Amino acid sequence: MRTGTLKQILLITDGCSNQGEDPIAMATLAREQGVTINVIGVMEQDVIDDQGLKEIEGIALSGGGVSQVVYSQQLSQTVQMVTRKAMTQTLQGVVNKELQQILGGTKKMEDLPPEKRGEIMEVVDELGETVELDVLILVDTSASMTHKLPTVKEALLDLSLSLNARSGSNRFSVFAFPGKKVEVEKLLDWTPNLESLTTIFSKLSTGGITPTGPAIKEAISYFQQKKRSLRSMLSRDDEQFFEESI
Numbered sequence: 001m002r003t004g005t006l007k008q009i010l011l012i013t014d015g016c017s018n019q020g021e022d023p024i025a026m027a028t029l030a031r032e033q034g035v036t037i038n039v040i041g042v043m044e045q046d047v048i049d050d051q052g053l054k055e056i057e058g059i060a061l062s063g064g065g066v067s068q069v070v071y072s073q074q075l076s077q078t079v080q081m082v083t084r085k086a087m088t089q090t091l092q093g094v095v096n097k098e099l100q101q102i103l104g105g106t107k108k109m110e111d112l113p114p115e116k117r118g119e120i121m122e123v124v125d126e127l128g129e130t131v132e133l134d135v136l137i138l139v140d141t142s143a144s145m146t147h148k149l150p151t152v153k154e155a156l157l158d159l160s161l162s163l164n165a166r167s168g169s170n171r172f173s174v175f176a177f178p179g180k181k182v183e184v185e186k187l188l189d190w191t192p193n194l195e196s197l198t199t200i201f202s203k204l205s206t207g208g209i210t211p212t213g214p215a216i217k218e219a220i221s222y223f224q225q226k227k228r229s230l231r232s233m234l235s236r237d238d239e240q241f242f243e244e245s246i
Contacts, residue, residue: 005132006090007035009219010083010159011059012075012152013140014042016052017212020183023055026216027063035223037063037216038086040078042148043071059216064090072151076158083135083159084128091124091131130168134190135159136219141176142210153201160194173222174200177215178208184218 009030017023027037041048041056048056048069060067066086070078096108109120137159139145139152156174163170171190174197179185187200 005134006087007223008065008083008086008133008135009035009037009063009138009216010079010135011037011039011138011140011212011216012042012079012155013039013056013138013210013212014052014144014148015048015140015142015210016055017210019209019211019214021213021217023212023216024058024062026213026220027059030216030220031062031064033220033223035063035220036065036086036090038065038082039063039067040075040082041067041069042075042145042152043069044147055212059212072148075148075151076155079155079159080162083162087128087131087133088124091127095120095124129166132168133163133166133170134223135163135170135172136222137172137174138215138219139174139176139204140210140212141204141206141208142178143207144210146206149204149206153204156197160197164194172197175215175219175222176204177211177218180205183211183214186222 030037037059039056039060041052053069056067056069066082066089068078068082092109099109099112109117112120137156139156141149145152160172163172169192171192172188173186173190174188175184175186177184187203188196
């Protein structure tokens with residue numbers, strides 16, 4: 001079964017976007033590009049208002065991912081859970097497509113006998129440990145995130161350790177929005193190295209607006225750049241073979 005590389009955007013935010021493109025529309029575009037968006041809404045003593053909650057749920061729904069609203073103290077474990085849950089959800093979708101090709105019609109995993117479903121879930125679990133995974137982390141660094149940033153840093157370290165425990169290869173990158181002089185700022189290029197994550201923490205600072213839509217748009221563009229850079233390494237003949245093979 002060919003699953004390719006699973007691509008995820010992990011958005012960590014505490015409120016509504018207030019500048020630029022509609023983030024829900026951008027999430028739909030990401031899904032069309034094969035990128036899943038997962039959203040974690042972070043609270044402290046305060047609560048996320050209805051508008052913020054609807055946006056968080058809407059982005060995840062349109063992006064084919066998972067959403068979760070948590071208090072900042074629970075963030076570390078939630079980041080890992082959401083990433084894993086979204087991975088399983090994506091892989092189940094891949095398995096369902098395979099089943100439809102094998103069995104014909106609209107059959108899905110849920111239509112199979114319990115013992116067969118159990119066997120397939122074992123395959124999904126194994127794929128979750130071995131499949132290649134790219135995670136682009138989008139961190140909301142608007143003014144309201146000031147007191148939550150230390151917990152975000154801990155959560156990112158925990159996530160990197162969790163990913164490193166997998167047998168499959170992992171790459172992650174980190175963007176912050178807003179940046180110091182731009183709407184969206186790249187803090188860390190694609191890397192499999194855990195040590196690289198600690199180097200960005202000194203660059204994380206808070207203040208300003210919340211351009212969530214532009215941040216998602218930039219993340220989509222970054223995934224596309226990664227794909228183009230791979231193709232640029234191929235000769236024309238190799239590229240033609242590559243395109244015929246996928």
